[in-house]
Amino acid sequence: RLEPAGSTAAALPRPSLVVNALSSWAGFAVLVVTGFLLTPFVIKHLGKNGYGVWSVVGSIIGYYGLLDLGVASAVRRYVARYAARDDHDALNETIATAMMLFMGAGVLILMVSVFASRPLAEFFRVRPAMVGDFRRVMMLLGLAATVNLIGQVHRATIAAHELFVPRNIVMIGITVFRAALTVVTLRAGWGLQGVAVSHLGADSVGFVLHLALIRRLTPYVKL
Numbered sequence: 001r002l003e004p005a006g007s008t009a010a011a012l013p014r015p016s017l018v019v020n021a022l023s024s025w026a027g028f029a030v031l032v033v034t035g036f037l038l039t040p041f042v043i044k045h046l047g048k049n050g051y052g053v054w055s056v057v058g059s060i061i062g063y064y065g066l067l068d069l070g071v072a073s074a075v076r077r078y079v080a081r082y083a084a085r086d087d088h089d090a091l092n093e094t095i096a097t098a099m100m101l102f103m104g105a106g107v108l109i110l111m112v113s114v115f116a117s118r119p120l121a122e123f124f125r126v127r128p129a130m131v132g133d134f135r136r137v138m139m140l141l142g143l144a145a146t147v148n149l150i151g152q153v154h155r156a157t158i159a160a161h162e163l164f165v166p167r168n169i170v171m172i173g174i175t176v177f178r179a180a181l182t183v184v185t186l187r188a189g190w191g192l193q194g195v196a197v198s199h200l201g202a203d204s205v206g207f208v209l210h211l212a213l214i215r216r217l218t219p220y221v222k223l
Contacts, residue, residue, distance in 0.1 A: 023168040079160035106146035113142025140196035154210035178202035
């Protein structure tokens with residue numbers, strides 16, 4: 001990307017490609033290790049039936065990611081272009097448009113999570129004793145998915161400015177925080193709701209931290 005001399009984007013410090021890659025690999029490694037270590041602990045505390053419900057709800061929630069529709073990729077492309085040109089008005093218009101699209105998608109996610117939870121529990125033949133847990137977990141994870149989807153705009157904006165190291169540091173911290181919170185809530189006897197609350201809490205903290213990164217490192221970005 002060509003940046004005019006003295007442009008705001010050109011003034012941002014950027015680590016080398018090797019440092020960026022190493023930070024990304026470190027984030028992936030932390031994610032794999034925490035998942036590997038945490039899964040037996042979760043199964044032990046939830047039991048096979050509880051973990052089965054968790055897996056089913058997680059699979060359903062995963063389809064919400066389709067609502068991205070390539071918007072995050074478009075944000076990375078156009079924010080990078082406008083930042084290189086110091087066209088802050090166009091940059092902020094792009095971000096605002098993406099934010100509105102994801103907020104609309106978030107409303108849809110919440111509606112589906114609330115109103116489709118009971119029919120889905122019946123469709124998957126969830127045991128009557130666990131229908132309540134199924135519905136509560138689906139609503140909590142639906143809210144977490146909404147926060148995470150809107151936060152895609154923040155993460156895409158950071159990536160567009162090639163600020164991969166601070167982004168990956170935040171993501172590593174969120175992964176560890178989610179794992180720790182899961183352990184605490186399960187030991188406290190919160191069960192399925194505890195795992196769902198851990199995901200919602202971690203995604204919410206990540207949302208705030210990525211927003212803080214943007215305001216700290218790219219003050220011309222208006223959210």
